[in-house]
Amino acid sequence: MNDAEIIDQPARTEPGEVGLVEPRDFVSIESFLFESGQSLAGFTLRYETYGRLNTAKDNVVIICHALSGDHHCAGIHSLTDRKPGWWNNLIGPGKAVDTNRFFVLCSNCLGGCQGSTGPSSINPATGRPYGVTFPFVTIRDMVRAQKRLLDSLGITSIYAVVGGSMGGMQAVQWGIEYPAFVRRVLAMATTARESAQGIGFNEVGRQAIMQDPGWNNGDYAKSGGPRVGLAIARMMAHITYVSDASMDRKFGRKTVKPKVSALDSMEGIPVAPVAQPASYTFDMQFEVESYLRYQGESFINRFDANTYLYITRAIDHFDLAAAYGSLEKAFEHVEAETLVVGFTSDWLFPPQQNRDISLALLRTGKRASYAELDTDLGHDSFLLESEELYALVRGFLT
Amino acid sequence: MNDAEIIDQPARTEPGEVGLVEPRDFVSIESFLFESGQSLAGFTLRYETYGRLNTAKDNVVIICHALSGDHHCAGIHSLTDRKPGWWNNLIGPGKAVDTNRFFVLCSNCLGGCQGSTGPSSINPATGRPYGVTFPFVTIRDMVRAQKRLLDSLGITSIYAVVGGSMGGMQAVQWGIEYPAFVRRVLAMATTARESAQGIGFNEVGRQAIMQDPGWNNGDYAKSGGPRVGLAIARMMAHITYVSDASMDRKFGRKTVKPKVSALDSMEGIPVAPVAQPASYTFDMQFEVESYLRYQGESFINRFDANTYLYITRAIDHFDLAAAYGSLEKAFEHVEAETLVVGFTSDWLFPPQQNRDISLALLRTGKRASYAELDTDLGHDSFLLESEELYALVRGFLT
Structure with missing residues (x-):
């Protein structure tokens, strides 16, 4: 260079x-x-x-x-x-x-x-x-x-x-x-x-990753790994990046139509096959859920779970x-x-x-x-x- | 009666x-x-x-x-x-x-x-x-x-x-x-x-449970089930029950001695066998981590994961x-x-x-x-x- x-x-x-x-x-x-x-x-x-x-x-x-x-x-x-x-x-x-x-x-x-x-x-x-x-x-x-x-x-x-x-x-x-x-x-x-709160959130994310069998003590193929754990870590972390007010303005309690998007079948985030009334379901029902799942999905396709562990730990150590x-x-x-x-x-x-x-x-x-x-x-x-x-x-x- | x-x-x-x-x-x-x-x-x-x-x-x-x-x-x-x-x-x-x-x-x-x-x-x-x-x-x-x-x-x-x-x-x-x-x-x-934020946190907890293979579409033995997912849901939720200030006062950045407690071997929350310097580890290192793991552990021994799904959904629906x-x-x-x-x-x-x-x-x-x-x-x-x-x-x- x-x-x-x-x-x-x-x-x-x-x-x-x-x-x-x-x-x-x-x-x-x-x-x-x-x-x-x-x-x-x-x-x-x-x-x-x-x-x-x-x-x-x-x-x-x-x-x-x-x-x-x-x-x-x-x-x-x-x-x-x-x-x-x-x-x-x-x-x-x-x-x-x-x-x-x-x-x-x-x-x-x-x-x-x-x-x-x-x-x-x-x-x-x-x-x-x-x-x-x-x-x-x-x-x-x-x-x-x-x-x-x-x-x-x-x-x-x-x-x-x-x-x-x-x-x-x-x-x-x-x-x-x-x-x-x-x-x-x-x-x-x-x-x-x-802060302790910051370390706490980081730790929950790390546990979600490390407890995912796909993590395998950090030894996984690039296409695999703890995709579910990483998605959950990201969904949670995303909430901490925004605010009660901004989430309420953006999503409030708006609902999604059943089976509204490709997210239903996103890899690593399958939906629960529950036979229940459509308006009462554990499946994606509120827009905010759809949004968080999207955040999880897009993250696992671009980010490495071990890096997530290392960088959150670097942040924890910052004092x-x-x-x-x-x-x-x-x-x-x-x-x-x-x-x-x-x-x-x-x-x-x-x-x-x-x-x-x-x-x-x-x-x-x-x-x-x-x-x-x-x-x-x-x-x-x-x-x-x-x-x-x-x-x-x-x-x-x- | x-x-x-x-x-x-x-x-x-x-x-x-x-x-x-x-x-x-x-x-x-x-x-x-x-x-x-x-x-x-x-x-x-x-x-x-x-x-x-x-x-x-x-x-x-x-x-x-x-x-x-x-x-x-x-x-x-x-x-x-x-x-x-x-x-x-x-x-x-x-x-x-x-x-x-x-x-x-x-x-x-x-x-x-x-x-x-x-x-x-x-x-x-x-x-x-x-x-x-x-x-x-x-x-x-x-x-x-x-x-x-x-x-x-x-x-x-x-x-x-x-x-x-x-x-x-x-x-x-x-x-x-x-x-x-x-x-x-x-x-x-x-x-x-x-609120949207409340639904969001509930959804992350539900995903942690439902994505745990132990959940098995809600069909599990009383002693088994999605213990890891439920523990993670609880760890996260616990942070939302307290405050930045109270966590900082209680734990701050205090560290735990390596292998300090029985939590290391808590069921469902195994530690990562990582050969790294003791002061740099993904294992439990800060007191707040130990505390949150304890919250997760005690919860899975007293609470049913499906009830967690049902009750969080009841809360989501409250409007x-x-x-x-x-x-x-x-x-x-x-x-x-x-x-x-x-x-x-x-x-x-x-x-x-x-x-x-x-x-x-x-x-x-x-x-x-x-x-x-x-x-x-x-x-x-x-x-x-x-x-x-x-x-x-x-x-x-x-």
């Missing part, structure tokens, strides 16, 4: 959009020592970039993804792609993260399952997927792996690192781990310390105060200016947990601010259309 | 406590028509009573239980019982629901699994458990079955009906269904309309406005004075949903009030020690 390749961005297909993008692979051939003490001989990170790296190489914006996200955060992979990258509303020419100005880079995290090395990757020593023999991954490991990718591109400073949820944890960790490297940290809907002695000590060497954004209806990473990050930075004498956006869309607010959020991001990056 | 039996209460073992109690069975030999149109030739309700029925038979307080509750709400079953009934803190001589004054009755709901007729009962036509051939049960069905029990005891009016969560739904339904019969309704931590045309129409004939109590930290049945019941009653010209208790203990607040709650209940019943 050289600079000429990096700046060789594809032409935009329409104004305001990133357009066609192609993922690339960074292969690190140096061994990597995980926080756990385990190591790998090397690793791959799949990533995408949007915009052009300027000659001073000082216009780099790093995007960090959340639990179920990946490197594809903007643009489309083909002209027939119906869905752009997951943060396409935020990133693009003239958008809040302006690709006319910034060179935006996003990589699938270490331990992920979308092209980066993770438990579903082949262990060269055995010729089979690592499964649960893959080293344990922490948020810090993810950041340190990303740093190697940036080093390989000759990048010596980051204009800003931006992320929400687990991406926000990485953004904050970036500022701690590489203080001289990071000029701005923008973290949203996140925390400096995973900056414990890792560094205190939040103030964690932030002692931070040089970046930090903006943390909380969302009033986020009950997974409530506003207070976001505010606490900024407050600790301020107590440590750092440049930090906190913004709270009033929304009733829950944790996923950071991913959704919001002129207020766009203005905040744009302002912070200017 | 005659009156002499009813007033023949066991002696108290210590002052202030209900003491030893014995469950009884009411057997209805008339056929019962469910709202679904299905019917049973008869049914049994298991119940307990505390205090003495006065000669005017006008001191009856009915307690309605929540999803996982039963008829045993106060006292102990033997002198070695370590745990009294689930609402023992509220009910007893001199307590908020004063058994020196009231004749308190609580029955396991129709469709339940603690002695009342439900899906785990034997279908006399087949000699096997009903399983999912059991008729669908609604909150109104539960109330109508309880009414038969009261009729059999010669009771012609209820001083008060008291319940929280699903018990609150029943309490409100009592006032609607038998207006001339019910003088007071006291409903807590409840709703007049199950008074839809059933009667509007909340005002639902409450049109109510004669009872009603108190609804909401808890600030209850995110399963948030304060607003409780307040809405009282507001609709007031709009309909009924005697109603609403009290909101400031607590950070979540939905289960109604079950927990609270002098404020006791004072409210005592005041309302005086």
Whole structure:
């Protein structure tokens, strides 16, 4: 990979959009020592970039993804792609993260399952997927792996690192781990310390996966595995990403017609063959059920169950105060200016947990601010259309 | 069952406590028509009573239980019982629901699994458990079955009906269904309309059960069944009964010592045999995980999975406005004075949903009030020690 390749961005297909993008692979051939003490001989990170790296190489914006996200955060992979990258509303020419100005880079995290090395990757020593023999991954490991990718591109400073949820944890960790490297940290809907409730929900999801006979101690074929357990984990997790109000507005108590969709026969989620009155059934009856089953179904077709275990555990382990002695000590060497954004209806990473990050930075004498956006869309607010959020991001990056 | 039996209460073992109690069975030999149109030739309700029925038979307080509750709400079953009934803190001589004054009755709901007729009962036509051939049960069905029990005891009016969560739904339904019969309704931590979020959580729990191969379309032996699925459903549900704050106070991020308890080998919840550093494991590592697993384990040993399906579906179906045309129409004939109590930290049945019941009653010209208790203990607040709650209940019943 050289600079000429990096700046060789594809032409935009329409104004305001990133357009066609192609993922690339960074292969690190140096061994990597995980926080756990385990190591790998090397690793791959799949990533995408949007915009052009300027000659001073000082216009780099790093995007960090959340639990179920990946490197594809903007643009489309083909002209027939119906869905752009997951943060396409935020990133693009003239958008809040302006690709006319910034060179935006996003990589699938270490331990992920979308092209980066993770438990579903082949262990060269055995010729089979690592499964649960893959080293344990922490948020810090993810950041340190990303740093190697940036080093390989000759990048010596980051204009800003931006992320929400687990991406926000990485953004904050970036500022701690590489203080001289990071000029701005923008973290949203996140925390400096995973809560007991958060660990609890993660644990229920993991149990759903690990108790599924298809899990088989993490040893399963790509097409198989604990599909039912993973779908159930995702259905539950999805509820925690939204809000009571948004679910009520979107679905309320609306019912579906019996046998209304192909979901009835979705693999791994068969319906119960119960002979009961149509209006009284354990089968899908409310729209919200149909929606959650769809969430489960689409997830099992794109996500690896072992990665789900590894990444939720990485989140559980995230506790900056414990890792560094205190939040103030964690932030002692931070040089970046930090903006943390909380969302009033986020009950997974409530506003207070976001505010606490900024407050600790301020107590440590750092440049930090906190913004709270009033929304009733829950944790996923950071991913959704919001002129207020766009203005905040744009302002912070200017 | 005659009156002499009813007033023949066991002696108290210590002052202030209900003491030893014995469950009884009411057997209805008339056929019962469910709202679904299905019917049973008869049914049994298991119940307990505390205090003495006065000669005017006008001191009856009915307690309605929540999803996982039963008829045993106060006292102990033997002198070695370590745990009294689930609402023992509220009910007893001199307590908020004063058994020196009231004749308190609580029955396991129709469709339940603690002695009342439900899906785990034997279908006399087949000699096997009903399983999912059991008729669908609604909150109104539960109330109508309880009414038969009261009729059999010669009771012609209820001083008060008291319940929280699903018990609150029943309490409100009592006032609607038998207006001339019910003088007071006291409903807590409840709703007049199950929300999309509530249906969503219930659906995830049902899927965990129904996708467990042990469920076998509802046909399983008492000792077997979908133990893993039921444990997962319960673990998740338990998180919704408490709060972020209470979990953080109780568990925070405290860890357990490896192999610390018998839970490691709990049936249905085996641990993953993963060779990883001790501080990085998918095995139980945080106290909150140990606690949730314990919740799952104790639940599968006392609860029937099919009943879990039936009762969650009954809750999903609860929507008074839809059933009667509007909340005002639902409450049109109510004669009872009603108190609804909401808890600030209850995110399963948030304060607003409780307040809405009282507001609709007031709009309909009924005697109603609403009290909101400031607590950070979540939905289960109604079950927990609270002098404020006791004072409210005592005041309302005086």
